[in-house]
Amino acid sequence: METQRRPGGRSARVRDAVRQATLVEVTERGYEGLTVENVAKRSGVHKTSIYRRWGSPEGLVADALELAAEEPIPVPDTGTLAGDLRALTEALRAGFASPHGSAVGCAFIVAGMQHPAAAAAMQNFTAARRKQSVVVVERAVARGELPGTVDANELIRFALAPIYYRLFVTHEPVAPEDAAKAADAALAAARAGIL
Known part of the structure; x- marks a missing residue:
């Protein structure tokens, strides 16, 4: 029997915590200062878990962009x-x-x-x-x-x-x-x- 992933749950919470930590880190330190270790501390997710899932700061940024791409933006409707x-x-x-x-x-x-x-x-x-x-x-x-x-x-x-x-x-x-x-x-x- 195949196990199905639940939408949301722990995995979604971990991803959200890491994404939020990534955004705060790049805001405070810039891309050059983004480290897995700092994201781990800020998110409360162990760094080995971050390395396993995201691999590197580039992976963190790529995932944050992937999630941001799914978010709707306000589309203006001024009439012209x-x-x-x-x-x-x-x-x-x-x-x-x-x-x-x-x-x-x-x-x-x-x-x-x-x-x-x-x-x-x-x-x-x-x-x-x-x-x-x-x-x-x-x-x-x-x-x-x-x-x-x-x-x-x-x-x-x-x-x-x-x-x-x-x-x-x-x-x-x-x-x-x-x-x-x-x-x-x-x-x-x-x-x-x-x-």
Whole structure:
């Protein structure tokens, strides 16, 4: 007889405790300071259990990203695509402007740049977030604001890319007006048939 895993239970509590400890550790110490030992102390889970299940700090980050990808994000519904895109870009800007959001986001991106497992988890995470966000484009097409030929994924990428560029390439601050410009430029490209 095959034993079935119960949803939730001890395994889910352990995973949640380790994930929460990982997030606190990367917030306080950054990715470079993330260690299995510190996560074990903070989570109350023995380090051998963490090594067995997650293997390394990269595994911890990859798992935290996997869990975060499953979480829903608030998708704006302002009634116009311009308003929705501006709300999405502002949410990204504001998230990275907060100390917690900046520390966690930067840690995930750094890990993704250095380790294949974290990179794959980061790709899945961004794909999941983009999948939730394209709803604003689909609604705009249904309202007749854009033709059905627009590539919704590309439109979302175009709106968010300038913010990531400023944050991680040029290390410039991102003001609310910068986020609004990114949204407006992506919408203009879509309306021009570029996307």
